[in-house]
Amino acid sequence: MGVSPRPASTTPQVELGDRAGLDGHAVRAGLAVHPYRVTARRERVEDRREGRVIAEWMQEQSLPQGIRKGREDFTELARTFKQLNAPKGRLGRASLVWSNRSITSNDKVYASYLKRIAQITEERNELAGKIKTALNNAAFHNQAVGEFTEIDLNIRAKLLIDQVEDLAGRD
Numbered sequence: 001m002g003v004s005p006r007p008a009s010t011t012p013q014v015e016l017g018d019r020a021g022l023d024g025h026a027v028r029a030g031l032a033v034h035p036y037r038v039t040a041r042r043e044r045v046e047d048r049r050e051g052r053v054i055a056e057w058m059q060e061q062s063l064p065q066g067i068r069k070g071r072e073d074f075t076e077l078a079r080t081f082k083q084l085n086a087p088k089g090r091l092g093r094a095s096l097v098w099s100n101r102s103i104t105s106n107d108k109v110y111a112s113y114l115k116r117i118a119q120i121t122e123e124r125n126e127l128a129g130k131i132k133t134a135l136n137n138a139a140f141h142n143q144a145v146g147e148f149t150e151i152d153l154n155i156r157a158k159l160l161i162d163q164v165e166d167l168a169g170r171d
Contacts, residue, residue, distance in 0.1 A: 069144035081131045084157045091161045098168035
């Protein structure tokens with residue numbers, strides 16, 4: 001009568017074998033916490049990193065060498081990455097409009113949308129990966145974002161964003 005069943009145990013479980021502390025809490029970093037269990041995750045730190053150095057707000061001497069060498073290129077590429085990758089970035093907003101328009105249309109339009117969005121998603125993932133690598137290399141491996149790299153990736157990202165915005169604006 002409106003009461004949902006409760007799991008057998010509401011205390012967190014630690015799935016680390018002998019790596020659990022005496023009090024049942026995990027003793028190492030890199031854990032995934034689920035409502036009723038904690039499991040170890042073995043991922044490289046770079047695989048999980050999604051943030052970036054906010055170079056436009058930092059003093060020159062505080063920046064990593066790779067960003068210092070090409071601060072303007074790094075900042076411009078980072079801004080483009082956000083528009084390409086963030087849910088409320090230009091690409092995310094346009095794809096939502098396009099999706100809603102396609103879903104509320106007929107089956108033929110929706111099938112066409114599904115085919116096209118799969119291609120765009122693949123292209124976006126590949127491009128976002130290259131941008132993320134360039135930004136991470138500047139921040140963590142002292143490899144500046146070169147001007148030609150920045151221009152190439154920015155142009156490709158802006159073309160993809162413009163393409164999705166055009167598709168979202170079609171009647």
